[in-house]
Amino acid sequence: xxxxxYSIPGPGAPTPESPAGAGQAAASGAAAARxxxxxEAHTVGEVLAQxxxxxxxxxxxxxxxxxAPIKARIRDIAALxxxxxxxxxxxxxxxxxxxxxxxxxxxxxxxxxVALRMAQILHRLGYVRRGHLVAVTRxxxxxxxxxxxxxxxxxxxxxxxxxxxxxxxxxxxxRPENERDYGQEAIEILLQVMENQRDDLVVILAGYKDxxxxxxxxxxxxxxxxxxHLDFPDYAPADLLSIADKLLTQQNYRFAPGARATFAEYLxxxxxxxxxANARSVRxxxxxARLRQASRLFAEVERRFTAEDLxxxxxxxxxxxxxxxxxxxxxxx
Amino acid sequence: xxxxxxxxxxxxxFSFLPELTDAEIALQIQYGLDRGYAWxxxxxxxxxxxxxxxxxxxxxxxxxxDAAGVLAEVNSCRQTFPQxxxxxxxxxxxRGIESIGMSFIVNRPAKEPGFGLIRxxxxxxxxxxxxxxxxxxxxxxxxxxx
Ligand SMILES: Nc1ncnc2c1ncn2[C@@H]1O[C@H](COP(=O)(O)OP(=O)(O)O)[C@@H](O)[C@H]1O
Ligand SMILES: [Mg+2]
Numbered sequence: 138x139x140x141x142x143y144s145i146p147g148p149g150a151p152t153p154e155s156p157a158g159a160g161q162a163a164a165s166g167a168a169a170a171r172x173x174x175x176x177e178a179h180t181v182g183e184v185l186a187q188x189x190x191x192x193x194x195x196x197x198x199x200x201x202x203x204x205a206p207i208k209a210r211i212r213d214i215a216a217l218x219x220x221x222x223x224x225x226x227x228x229x230x231x232x233x234x235x236x237x238x239x240x241x242x243x244x245x246x247x248x249x250x251v252a253l254r255m256a257q258i259l260h261r262l263g264y265v266r267r268g269h270l271v272a273v274t275r276x277x278x279x280x281x282x283x284x285x286x287x288x289x290x291x292x293x294x295x296x297x298x299x300x301x302x303x304x305x306x307x308x309x310x311x312r313p314e315n316e317r318d319y320g321q322e323a324i325e326i327l328l329q330v331m332e333n334q335r336d337d338l339v340v341i342l343a344g345y346k347d348x349x350x351x352x353x354x355x356x357x358x359x360x361x362x363x364x365x366h367l368d369f370p371d372y373a374p375a376d377l378l379s380i381a382d383k384l385l386t387q388q389n390y391r392f393a394p395g396a397r398a399t400f401a402e403y404l405x406x407x408x409x410x411x412x413x414a415n416a417r418s419v420r421x422x423x424x425x426a427r428l429r430q431a432s433r434l435f436a437e438v439e440r441r442f443t444a445e446d447l448x449x450x451x452x453x454x455x456x457x458x459x460x461x462x463x464x465x466x467x468x469x470x
Numbered sequence: 471x472x473x474x475x476x477x478x479x480x481x482x483x484f485s486f487l488p489e490l491t492d493a494e495i496a497l498q499i500q501y502g503l504d505r506g507y508a509w510x511x512x513x514x515x516x517x518x519x520x521x522x523x524x525x526x527x528x529x530x531x532x533x534x535x536d537a538a539g540v541l542a543e544v545n546s547c548r549q550t551f552p553q554x555x556x557x558x559x560x561x562x563x564x565r566g567i568e569s570i571g572m573s574f575i576v577n578r579p580a581k582e583p584g585f586g587l588i589r590x591x592x593x594x595x596x597x598x599x600x601x602x603x604x605x606x607x608x609x610x611x612x613x614x615x616x
Contacts, residue, residue: 266536266538267535267536269535288528292529292531294539295531295534295539295540295542295543296533296534296535296539297539298534298535298536298537298538298539298542299535299536299537299538299539300535300536334538334542336538337536337538337539338538
């Protein structure tokens with residue numbers, strides 16, 4: 138039908154390559170709508186300033202306790218992407234970098250939290266168009282009967298387009314003991330999209346380190362498409378205590394004198410007990426301490442509380458935890 | 471229709487314009503997504519203007535953020551039904567609207583035979599008119615293209 142009589146708005150949009158109906162390269166057009174900024178930048182500083190990625194990196198440094206190796210890796214990745222931008226601006230050709238990642242580590246080590254930040258950083262630097270995170274597990278991807286899995290997986294992929302798809306405990310997708318398991322089908326669709334639609338979404342696979350390694354060994358296709366492996370260490374007790382401070386401040390609570398020391402004691406016991414989940418256990422312990430604080434105050438029907446009363450977690454609120462009783466019952470060897 | 475200068479079915483938005491490219495379709499999809507519409511894809515081989523109920527290609531797509539997902543689905547529909555009419559329909563779920571917010575054709579058969587006007591003479595000099603789609607004169611599955 139001849140040439141269009143109008144043009145596409147937007148930064149450096151190329152002339153439409155293919156007429157409707159010929160569209161084989163899915164969404165090559167959508168990819169053209171890249172995030173503005175970082176367009177004419179020629180220094181690292183300019184890219185960071187225009188994209189405001191530095192802001193997210195600084196927030197990451199400030200708001201997340203510990204995680205030094207992770208933070209360093211994310212800076213490295215950001216550096217790679219910024220330099221890539223600069224190269225592109227000078228017309229140096231290169232393949233779009235593969236950005237799929239694996240986050241391994243024990244529960245509560247900050248994998249989901251960091252993935253959210255990662256989505257923001259990738260968005261600011263223009264490597265994903267929207268910057269949202271879609272977090273799923275096996276159940277969201279794999280169906281119950283023949284023909285159920287493909288539409289389910291596609292549905293999730295469609296929702297994740299333009300952002301980051303975070304697959305928690307990804308190894309459950311692969312069940313070698315059942316050769317007819319539908320997980321394999323989900324993996325295959327995933328692989329295809331990871332390879333062919335790199336512009337459209339970034340996939341992060343997360344889970345325990347050892348299980349993830351087994352999973353990758355039996356799925357080399359998947360493993361070879363993961364560009365960055367980030368291993369999240371367990372938090373040191375001091376880090377956990379700082380995380381507690383942060384979580385309390387965020388919710389306008391604080392430790393009474395002595396309560397912080399009690400919480401440190403609590404952590405020392407808790408770490409040795411089963412199902413310890415790092416920062417998540419800290420969060421849960423604080424939630425329960427708040428509950429006890431509330432009960433304690435609730436009992437004082439006639440008293441007029443000050444703001445200080447209402448925001449203070451006392452040593453006793455922590456001391457009442459079952460963790461202390463369990464520790465007393467089974468003294469360490 | 472018979473007197474239509476562009477010689478193709480004109481239904482929905484943009485139908486008097488040259489065919490949209492995929493890049494332009496993506497922009498329209500994104501516009502809809504940004505307004506919170508849910509896109510769905512429909513196809514038919516009977517383009518009669520009163521045929522309002524086309525077949526659905528998959529479920530309506532909720533909670534999408536980016537056009538790429540919808541466009542991939544359009545392409546999959548084009549592959550399955552290259553000689554059908556395919557349209558994109560955006561549902562606006564806003565309270566009080568709950569209706570179609572956008573709708574436009576994204577695929578058509580290679581040949582569009584158009585419509586004929588049938589006149590039926592009745593008592594006196596009364597005349598009844600009806601529009602007949604040449605495509606639907608042929609059996610299903612043989613309507614598009616050749
Ligand atoms: N480094 C950190 N600093 C502050 N809070 C943290 C940190 N790491 C984790 N958290 C908090 O701990 C909780 C669990 O973290 P999450 O990212 O869900 O862990 P994972 O996904 O590895 O199981 C979250 O509520 C998060 O806010
Ligand atoms: Mg998690």
